[in-house]
Amino acid sequence: MIRLHRVSRSYEGQIRLQADDLLLSTGLTLLVGRNGSGKSTLLRLLATADFPDAGEISYREGSPREQLPLIRSRIGYVPSDVELHEDMTPLRLLKYMCLLKGADPVQADRLLGEFELLDVNRKRIGTLSQGMQQRLAICQALLGSPRYLLLDEPLNYLDSFQRKAVTRILYRHARSCVIVVAAHELSEWNEADQLLWLDEGRPAFYGTPQLWRQTTLRVWQGILPADARTSWKEAYVMVKKPIGNNDLQWRVFGRDCPGPGFEEVGTTIEDAYFIRSRRLE
Numbered sequence: 437m438i439r440l441h442r443v444s445r446s447y448e449g450q451i452r453l454q455a456d457d458l459l460l461s462t463g464l465t466l467l468v469g470r471n472g473s474g475k476s477t478l479l480r481l482l483a484t485a486d487f488p489d490a491g492e493i494s495y496r497e498g499s500p501r502e503q504l505p506l507i508r509s510r511i512g513y514v515p516s517d518v519e520l521h522e523d524m525t526p527l528r529l530l531k532y533m534c535l536l537k538g539a540d541p542v543q544a545d546r547l548l549g550e551f552e553l554l555d556v557n558r559k560r561i562g563t564l565s566q567g568m569q570q571r572l573a574i575c576q577a578l579l580g581s582p583r584y585l586l587l588d589e590p591l592n593y594l595d596s597f598q599r600k601a602v603t604r605i606l607y608r609h610a611r612s613c614v615i616v617v618a619a620h621e622l623s624e625w626n627e628a629d630q631l632l633w634l635d636e637g638r639p640a641f642y643g644t645p646q647l648w649r650q651t652t653l654r655v656w657q658g659i660l661p662a663d664a665r666t667s668w669k670e671a672y673v674m675v676k677k678p679i680g681n682n683d684l685q686w687r688v689f690g691r692d693c694p695g696p697g698f699e700e701v702g703t704t705i706e707d708a709y710f711i712r713s714r715r716l717e
């Protein structure tokens with residue numbers, strides 16, 4: 437677990453993150469929020485790559501003030517702008533990281549296999565695609581079986597197949613690890629254990645995705661012509677997808693059915709994000 441107590445972090449005189457009391461426990465926590473809401477700042481603080489101006493973050497091992505090397509040895513971190521050693525090969529990088537982290541070098545081979553990087557494990561990292569480099573960054577974070585895994589947009593550059601594979605691996609690790617994942621693409625994370633919404637640097641929701649989806653607005657979907665909207669002006673439209681023949685698939689939020697041709701569908705975590713972040717309730 438990681439506990440935040442009266443934590444705040446300012447940049448240029450402005451508070452950018454403020455968390456009074458927050459307990460992050462084993463499982464995968466999805467961290468959501470608008471651009472600039474403080475997600476990367478929080479992850480940097482949790483990773484001990486930066487420190488709060490006030491308050492305290494403590495880990496199962498204790499406080500970073502007394503136990504920094506031990507805590508760091510239990511952390512795996514992938515920042516959003518991760519840069520790997522371009523001149524090394526994936527295999528050399530991971531073996532080297534095993535030495536630094538005191539991990540069994542067998543882990544390097546196992547992770548390269550799991551992340552489908554065995555074919556390129558002797559190529560220069562600089563020649564690998566961004567998706568491969570991103571997978572390698574996650575591999576290095578997983579070395580040493582971290583107790584805390586902090587990932588900033590880990591699915592960046594990955595195709596849909598790789599996204600599924602990586603999320604599956606992360607869900608498996610979440611059974612015994614505190615994982616915090618900052619993401620903008622929410623549909624990938626429906627199985628998250630917890631969701632933490634940062635609104636202008638403050639936790640505005642922390643709970644299960646089931647609870648997150650319980651909003652007072654209901655979600656309605658229908659396939660109707662592009663000019664159909666006039667009849668249900670008050671409702672909020674989220675998505676209009678062309679279906680062909682001039683029809684659109686409308687996804688609408690409202691307390692009541694917007695009209696003929698609509699049926700109620702389940703609220704996804706993305707729907708709830710749209711409703712809550714735009715304060716539609």
Ligand SMILES: Nc1ncnc2c1ncn2[C@@H]1O[C@H](COP(=O)(O)OP(=O)(O)OP(=O)(O)O)[C@@H](O)[C@H]1O
Nearest residue numbers: 447448452469470471472473474475476477478516
């Ligand atoms: N090193 C820094 N110096 C000055 N301001 C900073 C610094 N790091 C972050 N900030 C500011 O703090 C705020 C929060 O930034 P942060 O990167 O944590 O947001 P974010 O939620 O991760 O955004 P995004 O979704 O765009 O990645 C922003 O206003 C940002 O400009």
